[in-house]
Amino acid sequence: MxxxxxxxxxxxxxxxxxxxxxxxxxxxxxxxxxxxxxxVDVGGRLGVETRFGLLLAAVAxxxxxxxxxxxxIDNMRNRKLARDRVSTATAADRAHGAQRVVNVLxxxxxxxxxxxxxxxxxNRYVVDIATTVLIYVMLGWGLNVVVGLAGLLDLGYVAFYAxxxxxxALLSTQYGWGxxxxxxxxxxxxxxxxxxxxxxxxxxxxxxxxxxxxxxGEIIRVILVNxxxxxxxPNGISSIPRPSFFGLEFTxxxxxxxxxxASFFGLEFSAMHRLIFLYYLILVLxxxxxxxxxxxxxxxxxxxxxxxxxxxxxxxAMGMNTTNIKLSAFAIGAMLGxxxxxxxxxxxxxxxxxxxxxTESAIILAIVVLGGMGSQMGVVLAATLLVLIPExxxxxxxxxxxxxxxxxxxxxxxxxxxxxxxxxxxxxxKPLQRSKPAAAGTEVAQ
Amino acid sequence: xxxxxxxxxxxxTLGAMYGLIAIGYTMVYGIIGMINFAHxxxxxxxxxxxxxxxxxxxxxxxxxxxxxxxxVLIVSIFFTSAYGWAVERTAYRPLRGSTRLAPLISAIGxxxxxxxxxxxxxxxxxxxxxxxxxxxxxxWDAPGFTVQIGWTQMLxxxxxxxxxxxxxxxxxxxxxxxxxxxxxxxxxxxSLLGVNVDRTISLTFMLGAALAAVAGVMVTVYYxxxxxxxxxxxxxxxxxxxxxxGIGSLPGAMLGxxxxxxxESFWAAYLWAEYKDVxxxxxxxxVLMLRPSGLLGRPEVEKV
Numbered sequence: 232m233x234x235x236x237x238x239x240x241x242x243x244x245x246x247x248x249x250x251x252x253x254x255x256x257x258x259x260x261x262x263x264x265x266x267x268x269x270x271v272d273v274g275g276r277l278g279v280e281t282r283f284g285l286l287l288a289a290v291a292x293x294x295x296x297x298x299x300x301x302x303x304i305d306n307m308r309n310r311k312l313a314r315d316r317v318s319t320a321t322a323a324d325r326a327h328g329a330q331r332v333v334n335v336l337x338x339x340x341x342x343x344x345x346x347x348x349x350x351x352x353x354n355r356y357v358v359d360i361a362t363t364v365l366i367y368v369m370l371g372w373g374l375n376v377v378v379g380l381a382g383l384l385d386l387g388y389v390a391f392y393a394x395x396x397x398x399x400a401l402l403s404t405q406y407g408w409g410x411x412x413x414x415x416x417x418x419x420x421x422x423x424x425x426x427x428x429x430x431x432x433x434x435x436x437x438x439x440x441x442x443x444x445x446x447x448g449e450i451i452r453v454i455l456v457n458x459x460x461x462x463x464x465p466n467g468i469s470s471i472p473r474p475s476f477f478g479l480e481f482t483x484x485x486x487x488x489x490x491x492x493a494s495f496f497g498l499e500f501s502a503m504h505r506l507i508f509l510y511y512l513i514l515v516l517x518x519x520x521x522x523x524x525x526x527x528x529x530x531x532x533x534x535x536x537x538x539x540x541x542x543x544x545x546x547x548a549m550g551m552n553t554t555n556i557k558l559s560a561f562a563i564g565a566m567l568g569x570x571x572x573x574x575x576x577x578x579x580x581x582x583x584x585x586x587x588x589x590t591e592s593a594i595i596l597a598i599v600v601l602g603g604m605g606s607q608m609g610v611v612l613a614a615t616l617l618v619l620i621p622e623x624x625x626x627x628x629x630x631x632x633x634x635x636x637x638x639x640x641x642x643x644x645x646x647x648x649x650x651x652x653x654x655x656x657x658x659x660x661k662p663l664q665r666s667k668p669a670a671a672g673t674e675v676a677q
Numbered sequence: 678x679x680x681x682x683x684x685x686x687x688x689x690t691l692g693a694m695y696g697l698i699a700i701g702y703t704m705v706y707g708i709i710g711m712i713n714f715a716h717x718x719x720x721x722x723x724x725x726x727x728x729x730x731x732x733x734x735x736x737x738x739x740x741x742x743x744x745x746x747x748x749v750l751i752v753s754i755f756f757t758s759a760y761g762w763a764v765e766r767t768a769y770r771p772l773r774g775s776t777r778l779a780p781l782i783s784a785i786g787x788x789x790x791x792x793x794x795x796x797x798x799x800x801x802x803x804x805x806x807x808x809x810x811x812x813x814x815x816x817w818d819a820p821g822f823t824v825q826i827g828w829t830q831m832l833x834x835x836x837x838x839x840x841x842x843x844x845x846x847x848x849x850x851x852x853x854x855x856x857x858x859x860x861x862x863x864x865x866x867x868s869l870l871g872v873n874v875d876r877t878i879s880l881t882f883m884l885g886a887a888l889a890a891v892a893g894v895m896v897t898v899y900y901x902x903x904x905x906x907x908x909x910x911x912x913x914x915x916x917x918x919x920x921x922x923g924i925g926s927l928p929g930a931m932l933g934x935x936x937x938x939x940x941e942s943f944w945a946a947y948l949w950a951e952y953k954d955v956x957x958x959x960x961x962x963x964v965l966m967l968r969p970s971g972l973l974g975r976p977e978v979e980k981v
Contacts, residue, residue: 257759257763260756260759261756261759261760261763263756264722264725264726264729264752264756265722265725265794265795265798265799266798268729268733269729269798269799269800270728270729270732270799270804271800272802276735276807277728277732277735277804277805277806278732278736279729279732279733279736378778384778384781431962431966432962432965432966434966434969435965435966435969439920439965439969441712441781442712442916442917442920442961443958443961443962443965445913446913446917446957446958446959446961446962447958447962449913449954449958450954450955450958450959453951453952453954453955454952454955456951457949457951457952589909590789593785593789596782596785597782597785597786600778600779600781600782601782604776604778629796629797630793630797632789632792632793633789633790633793633794633797635786635789636786636787636788636789636790636791636792636793637786637790638786639782639783639785639786639789639790640767640768640783640786640787640790643768643772643779643780643782643783643786644767644768644771644772644783647771647772647775647776647779648775648776648779
């Protein structure tokens with residue numbers, strides 16, 4: 232573990248060596264109890280095993296890593312200084328340019344996501360991963376309403392995801408509801424849970440709100456684990472029906488007197504059809520979410536969310552009903568989470584409380600914050616990264632969550648505002664006529 | 678009646694441990710205004726260090742219990758404070774002065790990182806240690822039920838009381854305590870008046886980690902088993918305790934810890950044991966709704 236501290240000046244080589252030596256020393260102290268020593272089971276009792284070779288290797292790695300890090304930081308700083316001296320572009324220009332790049336990237340991403348299942352139509356693994364990414368994108372966009380726009384820190388978002396998933400699972404297995412009937416009902420249920428939870432607690436300050444929502448998430452999970460008659464307990468609910476394509480099932484053989492998806496279109500049956508359909512389904516749901524949220528931002532309620540995030544006291548002074556505004560953000564975020572939950576249940580065909588732990592909430596929140604709060608494209612980028620990092624880590628599977636945690640810390644330290652911290656201005660005034668002298672500052676950035 | 682008394686003793690023991698962890702949360706929150714999410718995992722690391730230290734002692738045939746406990750406490754406090762220092766230095770200090778959410782995310786990442794590094798280096802299996810302190814004092818031999826306070830329970834409660842007294846003295850009487858309180862009130866002003874803010878914050882993290890280490894050793898002795906996941910629930914409950922008592926207030930953290938411990942053991946004894954976590958959180962919600970500044974906290978006035 233090397234301390235990343237950005238010194239104010241570039242270091243001389245001796246200073247760098249001393250600095251790396253110091254970090255390696257700290258690494259040695261930290262490593263002794265966890266890496267250098269370990270307890271193993273020896274005939275029913277614990278015995279101590281030493282691994283000083285491993286410890287030395289780790290310390291050497293820390294030393295080398297720290298040296299390299301310092302060197303590259305100093306290098307980067309020099310280059311940036313040189314560039315700043317040459318370039319005359321203002322910060323606003325650069326931000327505007329970055330925004331254009333992000334917009335172009337957005338269209339490319341959209342094109343790529345539409346084309347993906349066509350290119351990889353026989354690669355089950357890729358389509359599966361892409362579907363997972365899209366679920367997280369949708370969850371991220373939902374939570375973005377609560378955290379990014381309204382500025383309410385929600386650590387229990389997964390509770391609404393669970394409400395959606397369990398509503399669909401129960402409605403379909405107990406009452407035979409289809410996916411499309413259950414979708415709005417489950418979303419509404421999740422939204423009412425949001426209001427139910429939100430009403431008493433939204434008066435709380437940020438951090439208290441965070442801990443109460445965390446508690447609520449845990450309560451829902453504990454209830455799902457223990458209330459066996461209702462939720463199936465730790466075993467969860469299995470054989471949840473899959474969504475159909477306008478009434479056409481994705482089955483090998485057509486039902487009596489009807490068609491399956493394959494027979495209707497005269498295709499040969501393939502298990503990939505359903506996966507690709509599910510992929511496009513979540514893509515459409517995610518895009519609808521995006522359109523919905525983007526529209527909301529331009530409505531009075533969306534403006535009110537962002538105003539509330541910036542300054543609650545000022546909003547109160549303007550006579551806004553802050554409770555209702557917060558509630559609407561909470562309910563809409565919850566509803567979107569509920570939709571994602573319905574899709575999740577329909578895609579997996581099996582759900583259990585295991586899928587709705589605090590780690591899941593943390594991952595969704597990490598997606599929003601790493602992406603840059605309030606940035607829709609940032610969510611896409613962060614969701615892709617956070618799903619793919621563990622996937623690349625699959626070759627050394629036990630390290631994936633370790634990598635995940637380390638990546639969260641490193642990205643935050645590197646870019647505290649998130650990967651795409653520049654946001655599309657909420658209000659953009661039209662450029663004034665040339666003749667008017669006061670043309671400067673016509674853009675109201677957030 | 679006898680049964681209730683026994684639950685009272687168990688609850689106090691549990692509460693003392695929550696209180697020790699909660700102090701770490703409350704101090705850090707007081708001084709830099711962030712939820713140190715990795716604190717529960719620091720506590721877990723300390724429990725693992727304690728297991729290793731106990732095993733070394735057992736291999737070296739040390740039989741004197743006071744000697745063993747002192748050794749394990751010192752070793753665990755030393756290494757755990759190092760962890761507390763390193764976590765602050767790597768994950769939080771670079772983010773000081775940025776948005777409120779950034780350090781929180783970094784803390785959650787740190788928590789995941791610590792959990793998984795312990796799982797990788799020490800194994801995912803539960804680590805049992807042989808009982809260190811057995812037996813206790815029978816307080817009341819009521820018909821049908823014997824009320825007993827174990828030596829371990831006594832040790833935990835006494836240590837906690839001693840630590841609380843020492844801690845209160847340190848915060849209110851020593852130069853470090855003054856600097857710490859100064860940083861809590863106004864960091865910029867404190868630094869202008871010659872307080873080394875970075876050092877004070879580092880020391881605060883180390884002290885919080887040291888108290889968590891004491892709790893870690895106690896948990897190891899009390900339950901005799903440790904695994905890499907104990908930090909999560911203990912951390913959340915200790916944070917609940919800190920909020921319940923009024924975050925930023927040291928006596929509040931202790932009181933909150935005791936209350937949470939008592940609520941949990943009585944709830945588990947008389948109502949449904951499987952819903953004891955629900956009870957903790959529901960009571961937290963109620964307190965926050967009715968008295969958002971906690972039991973002993975000062976009401977915070979928001980200024981523009």
